[in-house]
Amino acid sequence: MSGATRRGRNLLILGGILLVLLGSCAYLQFQARQGAGAKTAPDPPPRLISRLDEARIARLVLESPQGKLTLVQRDGAWNVDAPYPVKLDPVALYGLVANFTALRAREVIDPRPGDLAPYGLARPALTASAVLTDGTERRYALGDLAPSGAGYYLKAPADPAVYLIAASDGRKFRYSLADLRDRELPAVAPERLNYFKLSRSGGAAIEIVPDDSAGGGRSDSPLSVWKMVQPYREPKPVNSDRFKPVLDALAGLSTLTEVVADHPADLAPYGLAPARAELIAGDGQTRLHLLIGKERDAEQVYCKLADEARVFTLPQAGLAFVETKPFALIERFVCLVNIDAVERIEVAAAGRTRTIAIVRKPSAATGGEAATFRVDGKTVAAAPFRKYYQSLIGLMAEAENDRGPVREAPEVRTSFFLRQGPQEGERRVLTVNYLPYNADFYAVERDGRTEFLISREQVGEMLRRLAALARGR
Template structure:
């Protein structure tokens, strides 16, 4: 191709691109309405959406009266019924911008064949200037993409796009907001799950400041069901939270029930409370099952009874406290420990951490803490000592203790701290051949394998020699 031809072609392409850019910039925004082409059609109703002050739908023996208030639309005079904004806008659209696909018959003698002798629905809109428009909705056409429709005081039978027919024959449920309060589980501050014949799980954000939180340790505390407060395994708890669904209404059962007992909500089978740090809150009460996999439920602060799929709540039925609790028998930062006394059947061990403050020699620099480690008065190097300490606080529990035992320890570990509480005692009481019952401050809730403790005692003896 010659150079001159190439330049001309490039110039034309540039003009085309500029033209396209101008068009995309200047063209009017696309309206959020159903896909319907109105060019060349007959306008049946055209007005500004905001002009409508009342919309009335009569079908199947029921009447829906929408009235525009200061804060939006109210249905049947009941402001407690929350409406789905997009669904009501769709209805506004049908009243304000409706075209006929075609005139089917100018002066019909038989309305019954169109379903208009006894219409499926009568749709009325009243505008703020007092104008009233009434539409009669008949059957769907054989093509199923349009409805037969008549306008009051007009003898013609029209067809209109299916969206209009669907909007005019909709029930109250179709206009109701199905969303429910939800929380941001990434910012959870409180969780409480009460279930019949299962332990209550109560978890709250740990308000105490600690360096461990930066590593995901000790963010939450488990307040129930255990007698003592235990920290939560952050990673595992977060995984379980991800399985909790975003709550939505499946069925609207009864708005103002007189008897909660018939739904099993007088004594709920399950109660869920969740709060987040942005003041989001969920408080749901669950009752009886119905229609196989459905469950009655209600919000604690609203009278209405709803329904949702029970299968979507599986995690709430199967969640076990032991699955999310931290498994450490006792974990504490080494900087908070001054002394550990370990007593066994055969020998006692005294572990000491002696600290000395070395003043900074230069202004602006921090003092240095020098720690020396001793086992039975024998100084131990830092590396092996810290390895031993990691083993001590790394004892993991393996299961819940379901038995009541007398606290007669085979091994006892008493931690003397420089912070509150000043002392914590962890006792290991024989449970069976393989496990110890772990007692902490006189209470045993978990079991730990004997092998873990035996390895620590063996290493302790080696370092003490």
């Protein structure tokens, strides 16, 4: 084949390809113009099946195989048709009433069905009625849930059509009294807690209030936020970390599980006459007064609010704090005193009294004070002294004294003489006596009270450290 012939054939092929490309471009442009001009048909708006004025509705009646629920409206307020008031959830109630005041359909399934059975409407198991103040009635029949789950079939009065209403609206027509009950309890904010009292049948009450004196230097609780004023004869600082689980549990008491009786004639079957425990908590705005009864089963406990008749249940796990012991919540320091508030200390044991003095003078270098530490008149270095002081104020009670007052003579005594005072409510000397209790423990006496125990080993170690400090070791 000659070169001219080959060139001619190639030109013909290229020309054919060019024609195909030009045709494709023209087709695509045509399709684009067609697409730009086309508009997607919007979903049809929900169809209003019925509209009612809430003020004209006297009663709402829901009937199902589970029973009949009637709500009545009096003076603009809705309640259950019962001889006593039932506390209702305003949100759930609003949703149900809205089903009657403005009922809308997602679509018309069949304008004139020949057979209602495929929709569960031949013999509907559930009907919802609104009885108006003039005596007329609007009755809706609710059928099956559509296979897609998108909604329920519904037939309106005097209307042959079958509608599909939203699944959420269908569920409202299926409400029982349990669905409409208000399950919220007074919610106390733990971060604003200003009062807490827990009383137990046969046990000591725990009462806790804010510690307004915290951080005052000479306080026994310089870091505490709360103080326990019961059951001990003297207020005790509360340990925030140990109290936190109780506060967390308190925050969880916001929703009841189930109402078991609206107006019981007898509270004894629920362990509420008298109650097993009683909780009072407040945050300055909300107050919770809860009576706690016996266990319903392994998971639920009967309870009631003090100012309400209804009995309900709460999860047993959320009420575990009821068994908390007072000693588990307090700071257990025997005598926690800020060193800056102390002028001298006397420690008496085994017939000998050692005197620890803190001598302070103005410091030109710091503009404050410079302290010198002496044991029995002998100056000791600051570092070992401060280490000893931590062991002295770090003595901690280890148990409650369950035997009553201890009358024995003290074997060990520590006395803190404060720099200033007395101011209002302030003591010049804080004294702790350690009285023989048994072979392992001392009873800790403060202000004539012996409520706590401390191990002899703890006190003995403090004395050994003091002896070593006096020897300059």
